Amino acid sequence: MSLASAITTAQTIFSNTGKQTAIVSQNIANVGSADYSRRLAMMGVDNDGQPYLKVQRAQNDALFKQTVASISDDAGQSRLLFGLQQIQSAFGGADYPTSPSTYMTAFRSSLQTFAASPSSITIARSAVADARDVANALNSASTVVDQVKATTDKEIGEQVVQLNEYLSAFEKVNYTVIGMLANGKDASDALDKRDSLLKSIAGIVGISTTMRQSMDTVIYTSDGSVLFETSARKVELVGKDGSSSPPFHVEIDNEELKPGTGGNTTAQGTLAALFQLRDDIAPMMQNQLDEIARGLIVSFRETDQTIPEENREPGVPGLFIDSSSTDMPTAGTISTGLAGRIKINAAVDDNPMLLRDGGFNNTSTSTNYTYNRDSVAAYTGRLDGLIEQMGTPQAFDATADIGGTATVMGYASNSIGWIEQLRKAATSADETKGAMVAQMQQTLSNETGVSLDEELSLMLDLEQSYKASAKLLTTVDEMLKSLLDMVR
Structure with a gap:
C-alpha cells in the first residue's frame, strides 16, 4: 500500500466513522421514542471499488400493520x-x-x-x-x-x-x-x-x-x-x-x-x-x-x-x-x-x-x-x-x-x-x-426501536475503529518524517 492510498483509506475511515457515530448518537437520543425507528449505517462498495455508507431505517411492515x-x-x-x-x-x-x-x-x-x-x-x-x-x-x-x-x-x-x-x-x-x-x-x-x-x-x-x-x-x-x-x-x-x-x-x-x-x-x-x-x-x-x-x-x-x-x-x-x-x-x-x-x-x-x-x-x-x-x-x-x-x-x-x-x-x-x-x-x-396493543407495541419496538445496550456497544466499536485510523495516520506521519530525514 502506498503512503497516498494509506492516507486516503484513513480519511475514508474517519469520514465513515464520523457518519456512523452521528447515526448512533441520533439513535441514542431517541431511546424510548415510540415514533422513532432505528437507523442502521450500512457499508458497501460502489462499482469503482470505493466504499460508501448508506443509512437504512429499521422497519417491519407486517408488525406495524x-x-x-x-x-x-x-x-x-x-x-x-x-x-x-x-x-x-x-x-x-x-x-x-x-x-x-x-x-x-x-x-x-x-x-x-x-x-x-x-x-x-x-x-x-x-x-x-x-x-x-x-x-x-x-x-x-x-x-x-x-x-x-x-x-x-x-x-x-x-x-x-x-x-x-x-x-x-x-x-x-x-x-x-x-x-x-x-x-x-x-x-x-x-x-x-x-x-x-x-x-x-x-x-x-x-x-x-x-x-x-x-x-x-x-x-x-x-x-x-x-x-x-x-x-x-x-x-x-x-x-x-x-x-x-x-x-x-x-x-x-x-x-x-x-x-x-x-x-x-x-x-x-x-x-x-x-x-x-x-x-x-x-x-x-x-x-x-x-x-x-x-x-x-x-x-x-x-x-x-x-x-x-x-x-x-x-x-x-x-x-x-x-x-x-x-x-x-x-x-x-x-x-x-x-x-x-x-x-x-x-x-x-x-x-x-x-x-x-x-x-x-x-x-x-x-x-x-x-x-x-x-x-x-x-x-x-x-x-x-x-x-x-x-x-x-x-x-x-x-x-x-x-x-x-x-x-x-x-x-x-x-x-x-x-x-x-x-x-x-x-x-x-x-x-x-x-x-394486545401493549404487546404489539413492545414487539414492534424490539424489532425497530433503539436498544441502548446495542448502541453503546456499537459506539465502542466505532471508537476502536477511530483509534485504528488514528494509528494508521500516525504511522504514515512517522514514515513521511523518516523519508524526509533521509532526503535531507
Whole structure:
C-alpha cells in the first residue's frame, strides 16, 4: 500500500466513522421514542471499488400493520368503556347505590312500614321523601344520559376536525417521502412522521394501508372507504336533515361511518365508539328510564271510586306525575323524556296522608278519587294496593331491549343488569385489547426501536475503529518524517 492510498483509506475511515457515530448518537437520543425507528449505517462498495455508507431505517411492515390495527381496537374499546362508566356514574358507580331500582326498593319498604302504622304522619312524610328520591333519581339519570349524548356530539365534531388535520399533514409528509426517495435522499425522518400519523389516524378510525412502488401509501377505512389516495378524502359531518348541525353521522368519501356494536365492541377507533354511545347505548338507556317512569305513574295512578270497577281504567296520575301533562301516558309505549319530567304530586307535601287515603285528583266539588271514604285512621287498603301494584306485571315497550312484560321493580332491576352486563363485557374486552396493543407495541419496538445496550456497544466499536485510523495516520506521519530525514 502506498503512503497516498494509506492516507486516503484513513480519511475514508474517519469520514465513515464520523457518519456512523452521528447515526448512533441520533439513535441514542431517541431511546424510548415510540415514533422513532432505528437507523442502521450500512457499508458497501460502489462499482469503482470505493466504499460508501448508506443509512437504512429499521422497519417491519407486517408488525406495524398489526400494531396499527390493535391501536384502533383499543381506542374504540377504551372510549366505549369510558362512556359506559359515565352512565354508571348516574347511578352512583359500583353497586349502583343511587339507581332508581335502589330507591324504589327503599320506597316500597317505607310503604310497608306505613301500612303497618297507617295513622303515623311521621312515617307518611318519610314515605313521601322516599318517593321524591325515586323521582329525583330518574331525573338525575336522565340528565346524565343527556350529558353523555351532548359530550359525544361535541367530541364527534372535534374528532372529525382532528382527523382532517391528520390527513392533511399525512398528504404533505407522503409527498415528502416520495420526493426524497426519488432523489436518493434519506427519508427516515419523514417515514417516522408518516408512521406516527398513521397511528394517530388509527386511534380515530379503523384503517388498513397499501404501499405502492414509489413508497406512496394508500389508506382505507376498515369499512373499505378510501381515506387517502394521492390526496386526502374529505371527512365531514352530515346532519339528519341535510345540515351539519347537530351532527347525525360522519361520511368519509361519501360513505357513512358505521357505529360499533356490543360490549366487546366492533368499533375500530374512537369515532365508531362515539356513535355507538350516542345513537345506540345512551338512547336505549333513556328509553329504559322513560319506561321506568311510565311504570311508576301507572302503578300509582288513581281511578274514580264512584263508577263500576270495569270502567275505571286507565285512571289518572296520582302520586307520580308528568310535569308537562296531566294525562296518563300511553300504555306500553315509550314516552320520550318522561324520566326527566317525572315528579311527585305537590299536593302530598301539604297532606302526606293522601298516600294512604287517595284523592290527589279530588276537586272542591268531588271526592271521587278518595279510597278511604270513611276516613278510617287504620285504613290500609290503598297502601296495600300500591305495594301490590309495584309487584304486579305490566306491559313495557319491547324496543327498550329488556323485555315486554315485568313488574316496575323488576324492570328497573333489569335496566341496571343491562348496563352492568355491557360494562363488564367492555371492561374485560378493554383489558384484553389494552394488553394486545401493549404487546404489539413492545414487539414492534424490539424489532425497530433503539436498544441502548446495542448502541453503546456499537459506539465502542466505532471508537476502536477511530483509534485504528488514528494509528494508521500516525504511522504514515512517522514514515513521511523518516523519508524526509533521509532526503535531507
